[in-house]
Amino acid sequence: MIGDHPDRDDLVAYSLGALDTREASAVEAHAPSCARCSRELEALAPAVAVLGESVEQLEPPAELRERVLAIVRDDAEAKRGAAREPQATTRRERRGLQGFLLRPAVGLVGLAVVAAGAGGYFVADIGGGGGEATVPVVAERGIGGTLAVGEESSMLDLHGLKHRLTGREVYQVWVEHGSGVQPSSNFIPDGSGRAMTAVDGHLGNGTKVMVTLEPHPGETAPTAPVLLSATVE
Amino acid sequence: MTRGELQRLADEDLMPLVAREDPLAFEVFYDRQAGAAYSLAYRIVGSRTAAEDVTQEALLSIWRSGARFDRARGSVRAWTLGIVRNRAIDLLRKESGRSPKLAAGGEELLERTPADELTDAEALRRETAREVRGAIKGLPDDQSRVIQLSYFGGFSHSEIAEMLNEPLGTVKGRMRLGMDKIRATLAEAW
Numbered sequence: 001m002i003g004d005h006p007d008r009d010d011l012v013a014y015s016l017g018a019l020d021t022r023e024a025s026a027v028e029a030h031a032p033s034c035a036r037c038s039r040e041l042e043a044l045a046p047a048v049a050v051l052g053e054s055v056e057q058l059e060p061p062a063e064l065r066e067r068v069l070a071i072v073r074d075d076a077e078a079k080r081g082a083a084r085e086p087q088a089t090t091r092r093e094r095r096g097l098q099g100f101l102l103r104p105a106v107g108l109v110g111l112a113v114v115a116a117g118a119g120g121y122f123v124a125d126i127g128g129g130g131g132e133a134t135v136p137v138v139a140e141r142g143i144g145g146t147l148a149v150g151e152e153s154s155m156l157d158l159h160g161l162k163h164r165l166t167g168r169e170v171y172q173v174w175v176e177h178g179s180g181v182q183p184s185s186n187f188i189p190d191g192s193g194r195a196m197t198a199v200d201g202h203l204g205n206g207t208k209v210m211v212t213l214e215p216h217p218g219e220t221a222p223t224a225p226v227l228l229s230a231t232v233e
Numbered sequence: 234m235t236r237g238e239l240q241r242l243a244d245e246d247l248m249p250l251v252a253r254e255d256p257l258a259f260e261v262f263y264d265r266q267a268g269a270a271y272s273l274a275y276r277i278v279g280s281r282t283a284a285e286d287v288t289q290e291a292l293l294s295i296w297r298s299g300a301r302f303d304r305a306r307g308s309v310r311a312w313t314l315g316i317v318r319n320r321a322i323d324l325l326r327k328e329s330g331r332s333p334k335l336a337a338g339g340e341e342l343l344e345r346t347p348a349d350e351l352t353d354a355e356a357l358r359r360e361t362a363r364e365v366r367g368a369i370k371g372l373p374d375d376q377s378r379v380i381q382l383s384y385f386g387g388f389s390h391s392e393i394a395e396m397l398n399e400p401l402g403t404v405k406g407r408m409r410l411g412m413d414k415i416r417a418t419l420a421e422a423w
Contacts, residue, residue, distance in 0.1 A: 009405035049311030060271035
């Protein structure tokens with residue numbers, strides 16, 4: 001058991017999310033290994049949960065249901081498509097092993113990221129020799145973030161995005177290889193305009209990652225201006 | 234699995250299918266949880282538009298996170314509302330100048346789900362919620378206020394103490410007394 005028992009007042013405050021960060025951390029460090037405190041928190045949980053249900057019940061707008069379920073269906077469709085893609089990649093890799101299409105060497109030589117802003121572009125270059133590189137991005141319009149490039153997948157961490165999307169709008173990630181542009185993940189920023197999204201697959205030299213704000217999910221090619229792009233060099 | 238079969242599953246049995254990215258299972262999940270999610274979001278953020286944003290973000294985060302629900306840690310409803318509350322409180326904190334709604338009643342009258350469209354489980358939930366709502370209204374004002382400020386307002390106990398100009402120990406004691414009464418009401422309802 002770690003630390004002293006919190007008093008009961010503190011456990012109640014913790015269950016309501018009312019402890020300060022340091023106090024909450026102390027409870028979280030102690031409670032899992034303390035049967036007495038765990039029991040007390042478990043006993044409090046239903047009372048806290050029912051607070052959320054105690055509000056007047058309202059019917060959400062039908063448009064919200066349509067919007068959310070349309071995004072879910074498009075996500076599912078995109079993932080089914082992505083699940084088919086690795087088979088094709090595997091075939092290409094097999095061909096590569098036979099000398100028809102060679103994969104880039106492991107490790108990055110450099111990464112250039114370009115973010116389109118209202119008044120121009122910001123370009124950041126870094127060198128790197130490891131398996132992952134992270135590049136900060138800043139745009140005049142306020143869109144910024146990082147692209148962490150990994151061997152098997154990469155991660156876009158963006159901020160300054162429009163967070164109140166209209167209709168079925170969705171941010172769409174595109175990956176441009178030599179052979180053309182393919183849709184990758186799509187995402188909706190949180191209430192502060194931040195979003196993290198994975199870009200699956202190895203991004204070889206010359207691969208360009210782009211983000212557009214599409215009027216609806218499911219597009220097979222960009223229909224809106226590119227807001228941000230990153231090219232692996 | 235057909236929609237009818239999915240609708241017969243308990244919430245806890247539905248979630249593994251949502252985690253496997255079955256859009257039809259998510260649709261059933263949405264229909265069960267969206268009303269409570271939207272209602273709580275509206276109660277915290279106080280506007281229809283913001284409540285829609287919070288509900289959409291919270292439910293899509295469940296879909297996109299692989300629905301990491303752990304049945305050992307409570308009900309699906311409680312888990313979902315915990316996510317909604319966190320999103321709503323985040324929004325409140327980010328939007329400076331906005332204060333949480335503290336009145337227990339007086340919400341804008343929106344469309345309500347007709348009683349005859351409710352499932353038995355949902356009807357029972359709402360009956361319990363009504364009893365708890367009555368218990369909260371029946372709490373002494375000082376106990377009700379600190380619980381509402383923390384749960385619906387997202388304020389810490391030290392912030393509440395400063396806001397009400399009361400000692401921290403007094404605020405925590407009022408939270409405990411109020412929650413004990415809500416627990417007692419729940420025990421009677423169940």
